[in-house]
Amino acid sequence: MQIATRQAANATVVDIKGDIDLYNSPEIRKVILEELKEKRTTRLVVNLTNVRYIDSSGVASLVEGLKVSKTMGSRFMLFGLSPAAREVLELSRLIRVFEVFGSEAEALQAV
Amino acid sequence: MDSVLKLTMSSDPRYLSVVRSAIERYASLIGFGEEDCRWITLAVHEALTNIMRHAYHGKEDQPIEISLRETQGGIEVVLLDHGQGVRPEELTGRPLDDVRPGGLGTHMIREIMDKVDYAPYADRNELRMWKAKPAAGD
Numbered sequence: 001m002q003i004a005t006r007q008a009a010n011a012t013v014v015d016i017k018g019d020i021d022l023y024n025s026p027e028i029r030k031v032i033l034e035e036l037k038e039k040r041t042t043r044l045v046v047n048l049t050n051v052r053y054i055d056s057s058g059v060a061s062l063v064e065g066l067k068v069s070k071t072m073g074s075r076f077m078l079f080g081l082s083p084a085a086r087e088v089l090e091l092s093r094l095i096r097v098f099e100v101f102g103s104e105a106e107a108l109q110a111v
Numbered sequence: 112m113d114s115v116l117k118l119t120m121s122s123d124p125r126y127l128s129v130v131r132s133a134i135e136r137y138a139s140l141i142g143f144g145e146e147d148c149r150w151i152t153l154a155v156h157e158a159l160t161n162i163m164r165h166a167y168h169g170k171e172d173q174p175i176e177i178s179l180r181e182t183q184g185g186i187e188v189v190l191l192d193h194g195q196g197v198r199p200e201e202l203t204g205r206p207l208d209d210v211r212p213g214g215l216g217t218h219m220i221r222e223i224m225d226k227v228d229y230a231p232y233a234d235r236n237e238l239r240m241w242k243a244k245p246a247a248g249d
Contacts, residue, residue: 023124
């Protein structure tokens with residue numbers, strides 16, 4: 001799994017590549033919370049285009065990011081969900097709580 | 112001999128992706144469709160992570176035994192560990208109306224599998240799960 005951040009328009013994009021599971025979700029949680037809490041990012045967009053698999057620990061990291069973003073008054077968005085990732089979010093009934101976009105352009109346009 | 116695949120792994124999350132591949136391939140070999148293979152793999156994966164986190168409390172050198180068996184109508188998966196057991200009633204999953212991280216894995220397992228039995232014994236914990244193949248024409 002690889003994770004990197006970059007600036008795009010007036011948002012910070014977190015690019016994740018690979019499977020998200022118990023082995024690496026702590027790293028994803030750390031990067032997301034660092035952006036929100038320490039760097040005070042006001043618009044965080046998570047790119048899941050290259051994520052084929054996500055488990056409940058990965059979903060929990062995203063939920064925690066969402067909750068912290070609300071506390072900090074930031075926006076937290078997802079885009080590029082693979083069918084498998086979307087299925088997992090739907091199964092956990094949490095897809096409704098996220099702002100989900102099809103592409104980076106759509107997400108950035110909504111910022 | 113029945114059609115059985117047995118694996119033993121350490122409770123190290125690094126190996127989860129390897130075991131996922133084996134489970135998905137086994138489910139495919141015994142006739143499950145692509146989507147069901149993904150679901151079965153997710154359920155077993157979630158059960159393994161529960162063992163790593165809650166039975167072994169993050170210790171990475173503890174044994175987990177995985178047994179996959181083709182049954183007449185589907186698949187039976189048995190996971191054995193020797194960590195701390197929980198009361199079976201604690202494995203019911205949690206209501207999902209409360210949006211918070213954690214507690215999702217058990218819900219996913221119960222949503223995906225047709226039957227889930229958990230039994231803590233003196234020397235081991237045993238989680239037994241079944242999923243039926245879709246009837247022809249489904």
